[in-house]
Amino acid sequence: MEEQEKPENSFGLIAGWLCLDFTNTVSREDHTLNHERLHSYADLVAWSQQAQILNPAAAQELLWEAWQRPEATTRVVAQAIQLREVIYEIFSDIAAGRKALPASLAQLNGALAQALVHSRVVPQEEGFAWEWEEDTTALVRVLWPVAKSAADLLIDGELDRVGECANDACGWLFIDTSRNHSRRWCDMKDCGNRAKAQRHYTRKKKKDGMEARA
Numbered sequence: 001m002e003e004q005e006k007p008e009n010s011f012g013l014i015a016g017w018l019c020l021d022f023t024n025t026v027s028r029e030d031h032t033l034n035h036e037r038l039h040s041y042a043d044l045v046a047w048s049q050q051a052q053i054l055n056p057a058a059a060q061e062l063l064w065e066a067w068q069r070p071e072a073t074t075r076v077v078a079q080a081i082q083l084r085e086v087i088y089e090i091f092s093d094i095a096a097g098r099k100a101l102p103a104s105l106a107q108l109n110g111a112l113a114q115a116l117v118h119s120r121v122v123p124q125e126e127g128f129a130w131e132w133e134e135d136t137t138a139l140v141r142v143l144w145p146v147a148k149s150a151a152d153l154l155i156d157g158e159l160d161r162v163g164e165c166a167n168d169a170c171g172w173l174f175i176d177t178s179r180n181h182s183r184r185w186c187d188m189k190d191c192g193n194r195a196k197a198q199r200h201y202t203r204k205k206k207k208d209g210m211e212a213r214a
Protein backbone atom coordinates (compact mmCIF):
# COMPACT_ATOMS: atom_id res chain seq x y z
CA MET A 1 0.00 0.00 0.00
CA GLU A 2 1.26 3.40 -0.87
CA GLU A 3 2.17 5.43 2.16
CA GLN A 4 -0.13 8.37 2.72
CA GLU A 5 1.31 11.73 3.55
CA LYS A 6 0.29 12.82 7.02
CA PRO A 7 0.32 16.59 7.22
CA GLU A 8 -0.97 16.45 10.79
CA ASN A 9 2.31 14.86 11.85
CA SER A 10 4.59 17.20 10.01
CA PHE A 11 5.90 19.10 13.03
CA GLY A 12 8.91 17.78 14.91
CA LEU A 13 7.73 17.42 18.49
CA ILE A 14 11.05 16.52 20.06
CA ALA A 15 11.28 18.95 22.97
CA GLY A 16 9.56 16.96 25.68
CA TRP A 17 7.54 19.99 26.83
CA LEU A 18 4.62 21.64 25.06
CA CYS A 19 5.77 25.27 25.09
CA LEU A 20 9.26 24.30 23.88
CA ASP A 21 7.77 22.30 21.02
CA PHE A 22 5.88 25.46 20.15
CA THR A 23 9.13 27.49 19.99
CA ASN A 24 10.42 24.83 17.58
CA THR A 25 7.94 25.76 14.86
CA VAL A 26 10.73 27.88 13.38
CA SER A 27 14.52 27.66 13.16
CA ARG A 28 16.73 30.55 14.20
CA GLU A 29 20.05 31.66 12.84
CA ASP A 30 21.65 34.69 14.53
CA HIS A 31 18.25 35.78 15.85
CA THR A 32 16.82 35.65 12.34
CA LEU A 33 13.83 33.40 11.88
CA ASN A 34 14.40 30.70 9.29
CA HIS A 35 12.05 28.04 7.99
CA GLU A 36 8.89 29.45 9.51
CA ARG A 37 6.22 26.79 9.88
CA LEU A 38 3.37 28.95 11.16
CA HIS A 39 2.16 30.80 8.09
CA SER A 40 -1.54 30.64 8.75
CA TYR A 41 -4.16 29.83 11.31
CA ALA A 42 -4.54 26.42 9.67
CA ASP A 43 -0.87 25.75 10.50
CA LEU A 44 -1.55 26.73 14.09
CA VAL A 45 -4.50 24.36 14.24
CA ALA A 46 -2.44 21.55 12.64
CA TRP A 47 0.30 22.02 15.24
CA SER A 48 -2.24 22.09 18.07
CA GLN A 49 -3.79 18.85 16.85
CA GLN A 50 -0.44 17.15 16.57
CA ALA A 51 0.50 18.43 20.03
CA GLN A 52 -2.84 17.03 21.26
CA ILE A 53 -4.20 20.23 22.73
CA LEU A 54 -7.05 20.26 20.21
CA ASN A 55 -9.29 17.37 19.21
CA PRO A 56 -10.43 16.96 15.58
CA ALA A 57 -13.95 18.29 16.22
CA ALA A 58 -12.67 21.43 17.95
CA ALA A 59 -10.11 21.88 15.17
CA GLN A 60 -12.86 21.78 12.53
CA GLU A 61 -14.91 24.33 14.45
CA LEU A 62 -11.95 26.69 14.76
CA LEU A 63 -11.11 26.41 11.06
CA TRP A 64 -14.70 27.26 10.22
CA GLU A 65 -14.61 30.23 12.61
CA ALA A 66 -11.26 31.36 11.16
CA TRP A 67 -12.65 31.22 7.64
CA GLN A 68 -15.45 33.55 8.68
CA ARG A 69 -13.20 36.00 10.51
CA PRO A 70 -10.08 36.56 8.40
CA GLU A 71 -9.01 39.75 10.22
CA ALA A 72 -9.21 38.22 13.66
CA THR A 73 -7.39 35.19 12.28
CA THR A 74 -4.45 37.28 11.08
CA ARG A 75 -4.31 38.93 14.50
CA VAL A 76 -4.21 35.60 16.32
CA VAL A 77 -1.40 34.27 14.10
CA ALA A 78 0.64 37.41 14.88
CA GLN A 79 -0.17 36.96 18.57
CA ALA A 80 0.94 33.32 18.39
CA ILE A 81 4.27 34.23 16.89
CA GLN A 82 4.77 36.99 19.46
CA LEU A 83 4.05 34.56 22.31
CA ARG A 84 6.33 31.98 20.72
CA GLU A 85 9.23 34.41 20.52
CA VAL A 86 8.73 35.55 24.12
CA ILE A 87 8.81 31.92 25.29
CA TYR A 88 11.89 31.32 23.15
CA GLU A 89 13.69 34.32 24.67
CA ILE A 90 12.92 33.18 28.21
CA PHE A 91 14.06 29.58 27.76
CA SER A 92 16.97 30.35 25.45
CA ASP A 93 18.30 32.64 28.20
CA ILE A 94 17.74 29.93 30.81
CA ALA A 95 19.44 27.30 28.60
CA ALA A 96 22.47 29.62 28.33
CA GLY A 97 22.56 30.12 32.10
CA ARG A 98 21.27 33.68 31.89
CA LYS A 99 18.35 35.22 33.75
CA ALA A 100 15.12 35.65 31.83
CA LEU A 101 14.47 39.29 30.99
CA PRO A 102 11.76 41.00 33.08
CA ALA A 103 10.19 42.36 29.87
CA SER A 104 9.83 38.81 28.48
CA LEU A 105 8.31 37.58 31.75
CA ALA A 106 5.89 40.50 31.75
CA GLN A 107 4.73 39.54 28.26
CA LEU A 108 4.32 35.91 29.26
CA ASN A 109 2.35 36.98 32.33
CA GLY A 110 0.06 39.01 30.08
CA ALA A 111 -0.67 35.95 27.92
CA LEU A 112 -1.06 33.81 31.03
CA ALA A 113 -3.63 36.15 32.56
CA GLN A 114 -5.70 35.95 29.38
CA ALA A 115 -5.40 32.17 29.32
CA LEU A 116 -6.19 31.36 32.94
CA VAL A 117 -9.56 33.13 32.78
CA HIS A 118 -10.59 30.16 30.62
CA SER A 119 -9.27 27.42 32.86
CA ARG A 120 -11.01 25.63 35.68
CA VAL A 121 -10.48 22.86 38.18
CA VAL A 122 -12.52 19.71 37.57
CA PRO A 123 -12.86 16.50 39.58
CA GLN A 124 -11.22 13.34 38.26
CA GLU A 125 -11.74 9.76 39.37
CA GLU A 126 -8.93 10.48 41.74
CA GLY A 127 -8.23 14.04 42.71
CA PHE A 128 -8.62 17.05 40.45
CA ALA A 129 -7.19 18.41 37.22
CA TRP A 130 -7.00 21.58 35.20
CA GLU A 131 -9.34 21.82 32.24
CA TRP A 132 -9.78 24.41 29.51
CA GLU A 133 -13.13 25.79 28.47
CA GLU A 134 -14.27 23.41 25.73
CA ASP A 135 -17.37 25.11 24.40
CA THR A 136 -15.59 28.04 22.84
CA THR A 137 -14.74 29.10 19.34
CA ALA A 138 -12.24 31.72 20.55
CA LEU A 139 -9.51 31.52 17.92
CA VAL A 140 -6.91 32.32 20.52
CA ARG A 141 -7.74 29.22 22.59
CA VAL A 142 -4.87 27.30 20.97
CA LEU A 143 -2.46 29.63 22.80
CA TRP A 144 -3.89 29.11 26.30
CA PRO A 145 -2.27 25.72 26.99
CA VAL A 146 1.00 26.99 25.51
CA ALA A 147 1.18 29.96 27.90
CA LYS A 148 0.26 27.73 30.85
CA SER A 149 2.89 25.19 29.80
CA ALA A 150 5.58 27.89 29.91
CA ALA A 151 4.49 28.91 33.42
CA ASP A 152 4.47 25.25 34.52
CA LEU A 153 7.98 24.73 33.19
CA LEU A 154 9.24 27.86 34.97
CA ILE A 155 7.66 26.86 38.27
CA ASP A 156 7.75 23.05 38.35
CA GLY A 157 10.19 22.06 35.61
CA GLU A 158 13.84 21.15 35.95
CA LEU A 159 15.22 24.33 34.46
CA ASP A 160 18.80 23.07 34.43
CA ARG A 161 17.55 20.48 31.92
CA VAL A 162 16.44 23.08 29.38
CA GLY A 163 18.81 23.01 26.43
CA GLU A 164 19.20 24.64 23.04
CA CYS A 165 20.46 22.78 19.98
CA ALA A 166 24.20 23.29 19.44
CA ASN A 167 23.66 23.86 15.74
CA ASP A 168 23.89 27.67 15.32
CA ALA A 169 21.39 27.54 12.47
CA CYS A 170 18.74 25.69 14.48
CA GLY A 171 17.85 27.22 17.84
CA TRP A 172 15.43 24.45 18.80
CA LEU A 173 14.85 24.01 22.52
CA PHE A 174 14.37 20.79 24.45
CA ILE A 175 14.38 19.13 27.85
CA ASP A 176 17.58 17.15 28.21
CA THR A 177 16.58 13.88 29.84
CA SER A 178 19.95 12.20 29.31
CA ARG A 179 21.47 10.85 32.51
CA ASN A 180 24.58 13.03 32.40
CA HIS A 181 23.02 16.16 30.85
CA SER A 182 24.88 15.52 27.60
CA ARG A 183 22.22 16.18 24.97
CA ARG A 184 23.57 18.72 22.49
CA TRP A 185 21.24 18.39 19.53
CA CYS A 186 17.54 18.79 18.97
CA ASP A 187 17.71 15.57 17.05
CA MET A 188 20.74 13.36 16.55
CA LYS A 189 19.33 12.25 13.19
CA ASP A 190 19.11 15.83 12.01
CA CYS A 191 21.45 18.45 13.52
CA GLY A 192 23.67 15.84 15.20
CA ASN A 193 24.34 14.07 11.91
CA ARG A 194 24.88 17.31 10.07
CA ALA A 195 27.52 18.32 12.62
CA LYS A 196 29.16 14.90 12.34
CA ALA A 197 29.24 15.17 8.54
CA GLN A 198 30.66 18.70 8.83
CA ARG A 199 33.44 17.51 11.19
CA HIS A 200 34.21 14.62 8.86
CA TYR A 201 34.35 16.96 5.87
CA THR A 202 36.66 19.44 7.67
CA ARG A 203 38.97 16.62 8.82
CA LYS A 204 39.05 15.11 5.34
CA LYS A 205 39.81 18.49 3.73
CA LYS A 206 42.67 19.03 6.18
CA LYS A 207 44.00 15.54 5.53
CA ASP A 208 43.72 15.95 1.73
CA GLY A 209 45.49 19.30 2.02
CA MET A 210 48.28 17.73 4.01
CA GLU A 211 48.62 14.89 1.52
CA ALA A 212 48.71 17.35 -1.37
CA ARG A 213 51.51 19.27 0.30
CA ALA A 214 53.54 16.13 1.08
Ligand SMILES: [Zn+2]
Binding pocket: 165, 166, 167, 170, 171, 172, 185, 186, 187, 191
Ligand atom coordinates in the same frame (compact mmCIF):
# COMPACT_ATOMS: atom_id res chain seq x y z
ZN1 LIG B 1 18.90 21.36 15.90
